[in-house]
Amino acid sequence: MNSEDTPLRSIRRAFARRSLLRGGFAGAVALGGAGLAAAPASAAPSPASAPRGTAARPTTAAEALKELAAGNRRWRTFRERHPDETPAVRQSLTKGQHPFAVVLGCIDSRVPPELVFDQGLGDLMTVRTAGEVLDEAVLGSIAYGVLELGIPLVVVLGHQSCGAVKAAVQADLSGEPLPAHIQYLADQIAPTIDRTQDGDARIDATIDANIRAVRSRLAGEPDLAERIATGKLAVVGARYELTNQLVHRIV
Template identity: 50%
Template sequence: MASPRRTFLAATAVGALAAAPPPTAGVPRPRPVTDRPVTARAALDRLLAGNRRFASGRPRHPHESAGVRRTLAAGQHPFAVVVGCVDSRVPPELVFDQGLGDLLCTRTAGEVLDEAVLGSIQYGVEELRIPLVLVLGHERCGAIAATLGHVRSGAHVPGHLELLVAEIAPAARRTRAVPGDWAEHAMRAHAAWVRDAIRADPAFAPAQVDAARFDLDTGLVSLLP
């Protein structure tokens, strides 16, 4: 059974924030630093192209110059929101070979959603008009592994880790009987659930929401169905 918090997030997300007037209404939005993607398809293509550069060992490290820093000091115009994991091996800016001002990233263990994360995504979609939200799971995720251990044993989860396990456990239970790698199946199912929870919330209706998997061995990102 899904946790009450998980059900609440899926049903309501940040409706209260959506109802409030944006704090910067009427203020001109910052102009892009360079030619940035303005559609979700173009944004996704740029992310995947950057990932191919990263995986092949030929990153460009764009938008890191002093001139870009000076321009960004006046405002930002990122083209994608990445909802990722805190794992040190999966930094979105490096994985997608992007630079300063390109990505708006939120990172929690196992891509777990809470109100702060949802509000941050909404800020990107509503205030910065970002066309794409990408949920990025990855193989050998520690949060997934910890959750599988809890589901196996039923042992008490200490402290703040309880929230993480509670949010990931439904995906772990749904995939427990699937043949093959349980951790892999659970990771994919959880990333897809996070994607679907964001998609279902009207606060994020202006954006396209996708989910993807990062392969630690190859460095490649692949979209999840």
């Protein structure tokens, strides 16, 4: 057992070092910063069994962003804590929930928010649709988290190589309708297509434009806008890179 564990740990440490060199976190923790920011590289992770507890949960958007950034760094460097999964936490959640962020993400199986942000039970309220497309059910779900549970942060999380965006771009080029309800998704994404770019660059630019459009629409919802104006809520856009597992802000 030990003879196999040693080389495996060495491989994982080497990969983690390469990940840090490829793409460190940029920007400050402040909401005005260009990127999500993480804890210093020297910060040691807490034991996996240690629950965060309700009292230690972020209560402001800035604190929530800092926690998500720190969790993403742990994910990228194979130092996951898997917080808030203990028997005690599970039992406490039978009495209620106090998530600190809403994440509207894509349905893509490679981008589960709880994993890429290294969060546990009761930490995130996640809503997932292909291409982060909004409809009344999605808007109502997000509004519930913000207005009823008092969540201070909403993150619109797009990702590299989004299949929904690619389908929308290709349908726009070909003029051929997509099957069944997939056309609805393409129609929602179509206004954000960046026709100044070609090929893969068009898809990539549209991913960012779609994140911005969804974020802007959410921020413009009257009930959410009121909370933003009073400093009780922030709505931010972010993107997950499949190549290095980095989440960074899209502004």
